[in-house]
Amino acid sequence: DYVVPLYCFDPGHYKGTWHFNFPKTGSHRSKFLIESVQDLRDNLRKYQSDLIVHNSSPLEAIKNISSFCETKGHRVTDVVFQKEVTFEEVNVEDEIEVFCKNKNIKVNKTWGATLYHIQDLSFKNIGLVPDTYTSFRKEVEAKSKVRKMQETPSSFKPIPSDLAPGDVPIIKHLGHGDYSPDKRSAFPFRGGESTALERIDHYLWKTDSVAKYKETRNGLVGVDYSTKLSTWLAAGCVSPRRIFWEIKKYEA
Secondary structure (H helix, E strand, O other), rough: OOOOEEOOOOOOHHHOOOOOEEOOHHHHHHHHHHHHHHHHHHHHHHOOOEEEEOOOOOOHHHHHHHHHHHOOOOOOOOEEOOOOHHHHHHHHHHHHHHHHHHOOOOEEEEEEOOOOOOHHOOOOOHHHHOOHHHHHHHHHHHOOOOOOOOOOOOOOOOOOOOOOOOOOOOOOHHOOOOOOOOOOOOOOOOOOHHHHHHHHHHHHHOOOOOHHHHHHOOOOOOOOOOOHHHHHHHHHHHHHHHHHHHHHHHHO
16 A cells, blocks of 8 residues: 655646736745745655655546556555635535545545644534634633644655656746745745744744744734744644644743
């Protein structure tokens, strides 16, 4: 059995919006995502695995990998992805589920985008969820617990040697021109888990900036006025739980 990590640069994410043709993914975010995917590939290779990169929709990528396995006399048995909640992402999930059902492939959807697991919330139904964030936060902090981190395996089984890993695109391939960062930026960071962990270490342990967070968070301009972790969180480079438990260690 093999585990095949897959990331898709979906062309639909790099088109314009339905109205006014605004870019869905601008040059700054595209650069950050490219760096994040390359870092993920580099880190997986440290564990003897690899990252398959497709410049296609997730459905087309899964179809291609499924067809490849069939030519080798094998079949895909499971597809695992993180559950999303927004319209376009849910549509992508639905398409994948239809294909997998027809191929007798089991679909496993995980919940991983939030600090508290959805099954651990104390609200019995959505009608009981408070309308304001402060009330929601106080309720959750009082009645729910943050789950422990999962241990990273010491190594993974390599992917099939004849399965082409694909290339991480350059920013021009995603429809952008030459990229040049603005030296005035308050976010001069690269994408990827490695840089996210460096940022956590810097903000907590090297500078103690987290101890002054409530006094500086509204300063906006400057590298250490706030954590700057939201971009890595949004891209999935680091989990809310990883940050939570690191802060708990700092507080101890």
